[in-house]
Amino acid sequence: MExxxxxxxxxxxxxxxxxxxxxxxxxxxxxxxxxxxxxxxxNGQAFNFPSFASPLSVFASPQLSSQSDARSFMRRDRxxxxxxxxxLQSKDENDTSIGVFEAAxxxxxxxxxxxxxxxxxxxKGVITKLPDEHMELAIEEPDTLxxxxxxxxDNIIMVPLKAIIEPQMAGDPNERYCSRNSEKDLxxxxxxxxxxxxxxxxxxxxxxDVADILTLEPSIDEESAEKQKMVDPGTISFISNVLQAPQDxxxxxxxxxxxxxxxxxxxxxxxxxxxxxxEQNEADQTPSVFSGTLPDKxxxxxxxxxxxxxxxxxxxxxxxxxxxxxxxxxxMGAHKKKLAFESSxxxxxxxxxxxxxxxxxxxxxxxxxxxxxxxxxxxxxxxxNALTATSSGNAVKxxxxxxxxxxxxxxxxxxxxxxxGLDPVSKSLALITVETDFAPFDNEDKVMENVPQxxxxxxxxxxxxSPKMKRQKFEYLGASSCKRCNCKRSKCxxxxxxxxxxxxxxxxxxxxxxxxxxxxxxxxVLETRRQIxxxxxxxxxxxxxxxxxxxxxxxxxxxxxxxxxxxxxxxxCKKSSCLKKYCECFQGGVGCSSYCRCEGCxxxxxxxxxxxxxxxxxxxxxxxxxxxxxxxxxxxxKGEDHPDLMVPSKDSRSPVHPQIPISGQHSGSSLxxxxxxxxxxxxxRFRTNFFYHQPKYEKHLQVIPEDETPxxxxxxxxxxxxxxxxxxxxxxxSPPHHGFGPSTTWRRGRxxxxxxxxxSPSLNPPCEQ
DNA sequence: GAGTTTGAAACT
DNA sequence: CAGTTTCAAACTC
Numbered sequence: 197m198e199x200x201x202x203x204x205x206x207x208x209x210x211x212x213x214x215x216x217x218x219x220x221x222x223x224x225x226x227x228x229x230x231x232x233x234x235x236x237x238x239n240g241q242a243f244n245f246p247s248f249a250s251p252l253s254v255f256a257s258p259q260l261s262s263q264s265d266a267r268s269f270m271r272r273d274r275x276x277x278x279x280x281x282x283x284l285q286s287k288d289e290n291d292t293s294i295g296v297f298e299a300a301x302x303x304x305x306x307x308x309x310x311x312x313x314x315x316x317x318x319x320k321g322v323i324t325k326l327p328d329e330h331m332e333l334a335i336e337e338p339d340t341l342x343x344x345x346x347x348x349x350d351n352i353i354m355v356p357l358k359a360i361i362e363p364q365m366a367g368d369p370n371e372r373y374c375s376r377n378s379e380k381d382l383x384x385x386x387x388x389x390x391x392x393x394x395x396x397x398x399x400x401x402x403x404x405d406v407a408d409i410l411t412l413e414p415s416i417d418e419e420s421a422e423k424q425k426m427v428d429p430g431t432i433s434f435i436s437n438v439l440q441a442p443q444d445x446x447x448x449x450x451x452x453x454x455x456x457x458x459x460x461x462x463x464x465x466x467x468x469x470x471x472x473x474x475e476q477n478e479a480d481q482t483p484s485v486f487s488g489t490l491p492d493k494x495x496x497x498x499x500x501x502x503x504x505x506x507x508x509x510x511x512x513x514x515x516x517x518x519x520x521x522x523x524x525x526x527x528m529g530a531h532k533k534k535l536a537f538e539s540s541x542x543x544x545x546x547x548x549x550x551x552x553x554x555x556x557x558x559x560x561x562x563x564x565x566x567x568x569x570x571x572x573x574x575x576x577x578x579x580x581n582a583l584t585a586t587s588s589g590n591a592v593k594x595x596x597x598x599x600x601x602x603x604x605x606x607x608x609x610x611x612x613x614x615x616x617g618l619d620p621v622s623k624s625l626a627l628i629t630v631e632t633d634f635a636p637f638d639n640e641d642k643v644m645e646n647v648p649q650x651x652x653x654x655x656x657x658x659x660x661x662s663p664k665m666k667r668q669k670f671e672y673l674g675a676s677s678c679k680r681c682n683c684k685r686s687k688c689x690x691x692x693x694x695x696x697x698x699x700x701x702x703x704x705x706x707x708x709x710x711x712x713x714x715x716x717x718x719x720x721v722l723e724t725r726r727q728i729x730x731x732x733x734x735x736x737x738x739x740x741x742x743x744x745x746x747x748x749x750x751x752x753x754x755x756x757x758x759x760x761x762x763x764x765x766x767x768x769c770k771k772s773s774c775l776k777k778y779c780e781c782f783q784g785g786v787g788c789s790s791y792c793r794c795e796g797c798x799x800x801x802x803x804x805x806x807x808x809x810x811x812x813x814x815x816x817x818x819x820x821x822x823x824x825x826x827x828x829x830x831x832x833x834k835g836e837d838h839p840d841l842m843v844p845s846k847d848s849r850s851p852v853h854p855q856i857p858i859s860g861q862h863s864g865s866s867l868x869x870x871x872x873x874x875x876x877x878x879x880x881r882f883r884t885n886f887f888y889h890q891p892k893y894e895k896h897l898q899v900i901p902e903d904e905t906p907x908x909x910x911x912x913x914x915x916x917x918x919x920x921x922x923x924x925x926x927x928x929x930s931p932p933h934h935g936f937g938p939s940t941t942w943r944r945g946r947x948x949x950x951x952x953x954x955x956s957p958s959l960n961p962p963c964e965q
Numbered sequence: 966g967a968g969t970t971t972g973a974a975a976c977t
Numbered sequence: 978c979a980g981t982t983t984c985a986a987a988c989t990c
Contacts, residue, residue: 683985691974692984731975768972777987778971 680705688713689724691735696721699736739764740784766791774799 681702683693688711691697695706695713701721702713712720728735741764763781766789772778774788774797781788781799788799 681985686974686984690984692986694986697974728974735974765973770972772971772987776971778973780973783987 681708682706683708683711685709687711689721691728696724697736699725734764737764739780740786761786762789763791767794768792769794769797771796773797 679694679698679700681688681693681695683690683706686692686696688696688702688706688708693702693708693713695702695708700713701715702708702711714721725736740761761784763784763786767774767779767781769779769792772782774782774792774794777783779788779794779799781792781794788794788797
């Protein structure tokens with residue numbers, strides 16, 4: 197399998213394919229793990245030979261790789277550039293990989309599956325280097341390039357990479373750069389999606405979105421070269437990213453950042469590859485990660501679906517269509533809103549933004565003159581947005597990232613660390629996840645914002661070329677992914693600036709004046725961030741916190757309901773009744789919580805809908821809350837005491853259990869009633885209406901002091917997602933605000949959570965995506 | 966598109 | 978920590 201690896205050069209690259217393919221062992225391996233594919237791909241990239249991953253490589257823990265992947269994000273840009281020289285190789289590799297794929301196809305489903313199983317692999321082989329190499333590859337072997345994916349069902353999806361690639365060919369170096377960025381985003385997306393169980397859905401949605409976008413856009417051929425450059429590169433890169441996502445991530449991010457040292461290697465293959473190989477290694481791992489961590493196939497499928505959609509004109513097999521549809525339907529049906537929202541956000545944002553947005557943020561703007569490269573890959577920066585994006589955490593996250601703004605890579609800030617307790621990256625991811633899940637439609641924006649706040653990498657629109665695309669995106673995501681500011685005096689270096697607050701660099705769409713929030717002023721940005729974080733470690737954390745441990749490590753979605761979310765600090769609305777976007781809670785699509793000091797709150801998300809029945813109570817309760825936190829606490833405590841409440845639900849936060857009245861004040865019925873009940877049914881929450889109904893009380897339960905935010909994030913990330921944000925025993929509810937004030941209890945809780953989380957960032961696959 | 970309103974962020 | 982100012986988004990016209 198790893199024929200050419202420096203370490204493993206042993207296997208001649210010559211006929212490995214045929215031999216392996218033919219060999220039962222090969223088939224068996226392929227069938228067994230996607231990882232193999234990845235590795236194989238990896239090897240192929242590195243060495244031009246589509247070698248099959250060695251067993252060792254195959255078995256590399258997905259988690260590790262995932263982590264590395266997450267980190268890799270940041271690096272990716274750097275790497276990509278350096279890797280340029282490798283383009284030729286990659287090309288070759290791609291070719292070989294392609295050949296392998298084809299061979300696999302011929303060989304049989306099993307082979308295909310194996311390949312397909314690893315999205316990363318498939319993508320990797322074909323796509324991996326596309327970002328840098330797209331052009332060349334496309335030119336030389338546009339036809340040959342194909343992306344094969346096997347659906348979980350064993351359906352094989354073949355994606356014509358050529359179509360994707362072609363547009364890029366016209367691209368300029370800059371465009372390439374952009375495309376890289378887009379790729380990043382895609383990768384991120386991919387990661388997120390993979391991680392989560394539903395990620396698949398997200399992916400699908402993304403894919404579909406992408407496809408839609410592509411469709412919407414005039415045919416590439418038709419488009420002028422410039423247009424292609426503008427749009428296509430993004431789309432292409434996006435697509436490639438999607439396909440590659442796993443791989444790319446690994447390649448980019450890991451390599452650059454932590455790669456050297458990194459855990460990845462440690463974790464990863466025994467044999468360490470040269471620097472370049474480092475990328476490969478990461479890449480290899482990454483795919484494995486995806487496959488392993490994420491619902492392996494779903495992602496792939498999605499990707500395939502996307503490709504298919506996009507490639508309708510190009511090629512499409514009935515199978516492909518089936519798969520795609522299946523995914524779409526799945527998403528739509530199951531999590532309609534959520535998915536729609538998330539997926540749309542992620543997908544749409546990504547896809548839409550991919551091209552253009554990426555350009556903005558990613559690409560150096562003339563104005564801002566930033567280049568992605570400029571961005572240091574080092575930090576996770578505040579990519580929370582991206583993270584958030586994934587409802588399940590991961591998926592959303594990806595979206596965000598994809599959204600297009602550049603992240604402000606920041607050295608992991610204390611806050612970030614706090615949040616995750618892990619790597620900044622993981623943290624950001626976690627944060628993002630939280631937000632995303634919560635965000636309601638309107639929130640989308642906010643959610644995304646939130647996400648962005650913390651994590652979002654690329655806020656910008658991907659440069660949606662066509663209004664339609666934008667529109668679609670917005671419809672789904674509400675443009676959540678894209679942030680634009682209009683700062684006049686803050687230089688975009690204060691939290692007033694949404695971009696900055698989201699951890700994103702401003703991009704073209706922004707109308708800011710004297711903007712310093714760009715790669716050109718990286719030092720300033722980082723310094724400013726540090727200062728702000730010094731004042732408030734959670735300043736860049738997502739505004740909306742998901743209480744539920746929605747996502748288990750393995751990507752299980754436990755909490756996607758908005759109900760599980762709350763604003764980290766609560767609002768202070770006086771006149772808007774929390775019914776307008778002035779209200780951050782409302783904007784974030786979450787109900788007001790005990791942390792809120794709002795007056796005349798009518799936040800529909802919070803309770804109104806769900807509680808309408810209980811409106812009065814709600815209002816009362818709210819008042820009480822406002823007046824005294826103690827009441828809330830009491831309520832919560834009571835609720836906790838309640839047997840039902842006591843039930844260790846995975847989602848401690850889960851909002852509401854209608855049936856269980858937490859406090860005397862609240863009638864049980866309303867969502868508002870609460871949280872503990874929610875614990876009871878984590879799953880339902882997602883699919884139910886939480887978004888619209890979040891009981892404040894729940895929130896209380898859910899509410900996590902800012903300090904806690906990290907916890908939440910962690911939780912999401914934690915494998916033990918089951919861990920309740922609020923332990924039945926521990927009272928999470930901390931006095932609102934000012935709150936944030938870390939109550940000892942909270943801190944405890946958080947600490948506990950942290951404990952649960954693996955100390956090393958690398959260890960938290962979930963968070964990492 | 967300009968002006969107003971709103972509430973968060975920043976400042977004192 | 979509370980009050981005030983600044984700021985930019987959200988909203989209205």
